[in-house]
Amino acid sequence: MSPRRLCLPALLVLLAGAAPAQTQSPPAAPDGAAARGQYVFQAAGCLGCHTNEKGGGAPLAGGRALATPFGTFYTPNITPDPTHGIGRWSEEAFVRAFRHGEGPDGTSLFPAFPYPSYTRMSDGDLRDLRAYLMTQPAVAAPNKPHDLSAPFGWRFLLPLWQALYLTPGPLADDASRPPVWNRGRYLSEALGHCQECHTPRGWMGGLDTARAYAGNPAGPEGDKVPNITPSKKGIGGWSESDIVLFLEMGMMPDGDFAGGAMAEVIRNSTARLTADDRRAIAVYLKSLPPLD
Incomplete structure (x- = not known):
């Protein structure tokens, strides 16, 4: 047995209230939110998915093609560019994307972005992650539309999918466990x-x-x-x-x-x-x- 893929990067999936517990915080860092956010960024595997390394793309500028049985997803630009990236996303909008799978305009996001798992992140980790991303170089690289088969590319069906498979909210500790x-x-x-x-x-x-x-x-x-x-x-x-x-x-x-x-x-x-x-x-x- 040779398990070679224990945890894959964020967007390699098929579709693309409680206070956070002490054990859910990244290691303390003296440089504040952005430094803590860098650790969250690394633990969440953001770099690999949002960088088109083979195509020579800039870090976090998106464009990586992800082939699935539902079609091909292209990862988005998550640099602070105000036009093509997340530069205009408020902290509230950023948290809502991870917690509820919604974009800033209220549209549902494809779960190739694994928000059914990311919804379990603590509020503190989400805020710190955004703080780190906002310190990265902005890249004016436009996002490429997904190439999906019907009906999987029909965004209006996503709220139904979310009702079936998304349970929003941070992961609470099990008090019976260490x-x-x-x-x-x-x-x-x-x-x-x-x-x-x-x-x-x-x-x-x-x-x-x-x-x-x-x-x-x-x-x-x-x-x-x-x-x-x-x-x-x-x-x-x-x-x-x-x-x-x-x-x-x-x-x-x-x-x-x-x-x-x-x-x-x-x-x-x-x-x-x-x-x-x-x-x-x-x-x-x-x-x-x-x-x-």
Whole structure:
């Protein structure tokens, strides 16, 4: 078993009240909101999806093509450019996009942007993320329209999809679990949005939560995404230390190394987490029910 894609970047999915708990905050940073937001940015894997690296695009200027069974999505510009990016988005509009899947004009967003997971982020993390993005260079790169098959490109149907598959609101801690487990769940289910790739989907693109983390035979860009539950078909033979090392360096227990999209995720995201946060993810994954 060679799981190479433990958590994919933000937009590689098929469709594109409570106070935040202490364990849901990124490590404290002396430079304020933008510095904290940089850590959130890295944990959420924003760089890889919103940069057309192969096409020579500027960082966060969008344009990365994401082929899916529903058509091709093109990731948007999230630089502070006022015309093509998010420069005119208020803090309220920014939070609403993540929490409710709505653009500044009230239109529903395609869940290729994995807001069903990002909705679980704390208000503080969302505000800090926006603060960091607003410090980045503005790039006047226009967004490219998606090329989607009917009826999946019909935006007016999205509120129905959201009613079925979106439960807005931050993720609350489980008081019966230790802080390290709650932190790991937050990193996996909200920031890292691992279920978006590692959980199979129904025909409408909604997650089959009864099979959470059990792998997806029809993953993004046609790739099979592996089972990461602690079963024999998943990572049952991996120790917590094995998972931590993989998230830091990409090395698996058999000595092989991650490649492809997972190598990108490790480089841009999990390798940049603190050692404590990588361990928290390992603790959480090892606690999942084993599914074959």
